[in-house]
Amino acid sequence: MTISSLNSRTGLEVRLASRPNGLPTPDNFEIVEVPVPDPAPGQVLVRNLYLSLDPGVLMLMSEQPGVPRPRYEIGEVMYGDAIGEVIASAEPSLAEGDLVVHRLGWREYALAGPEAFRRVDKGAYPTPSLHLSFGLVAYVGLMEIAQLRPGDTVFVSSAAGAIGSLAGQIARLKGAARVVGSAGSPEKVRHLTDKLGYDAAFDHHDGPVLDRLREAAPDGIDVYFDNVGGEQLRAAIEVMNEHGRIAVCGALTRQSTGRPDPGPGDLLSVVGKRLTIRGFTVHDHMDRAAEFGEQFRGWLREGSLVYDETVIDGLPNAPRALIDLVRGRYTGKTMMRLGS
Ligand SMILES: NC(=O)c1ccc[n+]([C@@H]2O[C@H](COP(=O)([O-])OP(=O)(O)OC[C@H]3O[C@@H](n4cnc5c(N)ncnc54)[C@H](OP(=O)(O)O)[C@@H]3O)[C@@H](O)[C@H]2O)c1
Incomplete structure (x- = not known):
């Protein structure tokens, strides 16, 4: 990781220096200080407050096939979800002081036309970072993709993570009878049952996942919210009840790991049990954002949902934080705080 410096009003940005082979190292990123010009006519200047860290970034850095969004090019600033405050505007639709979400993260300042930004309600949440929550992903996966029904038993993998920590709670709020989660350490397993309301949880490092899942869900599972694939997906297929749904x-x-996943394995169980396995990306379901946002704010207000977030300061720490995130160091949604 190299840091180069220029004179003038400046901000930091993170560029892809090279493609990783497996998990990235700090050398795959370059942090550069660049001038921050005033907005030209039709442009808006935003000071970023939070950058959302998403494990999906690893695939955009790599040469792996099957990536649903444009890959980062070497030498380019990485893009990512962020929220910031307009500090100068030469465009009538956005004013100084507006709070906006956008994809020009991995930099301290974002300068672009108004189409790059979406204004959000400043009073909607106690902290701006909540506008970047992955709650909608959890909601769409459960309600639209897995067609959750009251009384279902639901299994969530990476259940202590950004999406998983909300998926288990939303499943319960929507009537699931039993909610089971997996995570990567005994502390996280306790976090799931003690703080996030899971009925049972297990450590996915702790022996064959199939055995742990059968113990946690002795009557089988109806819905599997799959964040991980691999052994956990294969175990879930074996434990699913008839007509089960996997999102x-x-x-x-x-x-x-950067290594290919052998996938769901023998599909005879899928046929025999008439299972549905359906992949999704939240971007196809933005029409449900308003409906979800209203419920999410209500649950937070009445205290029926715990929002877990890990906040790390300073853009130069983002590459290391991304690596730590994927290694399992954090719980909940991991956010970089770039300003306050
Ligand atoms: N479909 C969509 O629209 C959409 C949108 C956003 C994100 N995503 C994807 O959804 C997934 C979850 O995203 P997130 O932000 O909520 O991530 P996350 O769960 O917060 O990711 C970090 C966690 O991944 C777990 N992990 C790492 N390697 C693992 C492995 N080999 N096996 C099992 N768990 C492993 C670790 O948990 P443990 O310590 O518990 O192992 C770590 O804490 C990611 O794949 C992300 O790219 C999808």
């Missing part, structure tokens, strides 16, 4: 949200097994 494939992420591929952390593959994302964390």
Whole structure:
């Protein structure tokens, strides 16, 4: 990781220096200080407050096939979800002081036309970072993709993570009878049952996942919210009840190693049990954002949902934090705080 410096009003940005082979190292990133010009006519200047860290970034850095969004090019600033405050505007639709979400993260200042930014309600949440929550992903995966029904038993993998920590709680709020989660350490397993309301949880490092899942869900599972693929997906298929539904949200097994995942394995059980396995990306379901946002704010207000977030300061720490995130160091949604 190299840091180069220029004179003038400046901000930091993170560029892809080289493609990682497996998990990235800090050398795959370059942090550069660049001039921050005033907005030209039709442009808006935003000072970023929070950058959302997403394990999906690893696939955009790599040469792996099957990536649903444009890959980063070497030497370019990485993009990512962020929220910031307009500090200068030469465009009538956005004013100084507006709070905006956008994809020009991995930099301290974002300068672009108004189409790059979406204004959000400053009073909606106690902290701006909540506008970047992955709650909608959890909600769409459960309600639209897995067609959750009251009385279902739900299994969530990476259940202490950004999406998983909300998926288990939303499943319960929507009537699931039993919610089971997996995570990567005894502390996280306790966090799931003690803080996030899971009925049972297990450590995915702790012996064959199939055995742990059968113990945690002795009557089988109806819905599997899959963040990881790999052994956990194969175990879930074996433990699913007839007409079970699997929402494939992420591929952390593959994302964390860079190695291909052999996938769901023998499909005879899928046929015999008439299972549905459906992948999704939240961007196809933005029409449900308003409906979700209203419920999410209500749950937070009445205290029926715990929002877990890990906040790390300073853009130069983002590459290391991304690596630590995928190695399992944090719980909840991991955010970089770039300003306050
Ligand atoms: N479909 C969509 O629209 C959409 C949108 C956003 C994100 N995603 C994807 O959804 C998944 C979850 O995202 P997130 O932000 O909530 O991530 P996250 O769960 O917070 O990711 C970090 C966690 O991944 C777990 N992990 C790492 N390697 C693993 C492995 N080999 N096996 C099992 N767990 C492993 C670690 O948990 P433990 O310590 O518990 O092992 C770590 O704490 C990611 O694949 C992400 O790219 C999908």
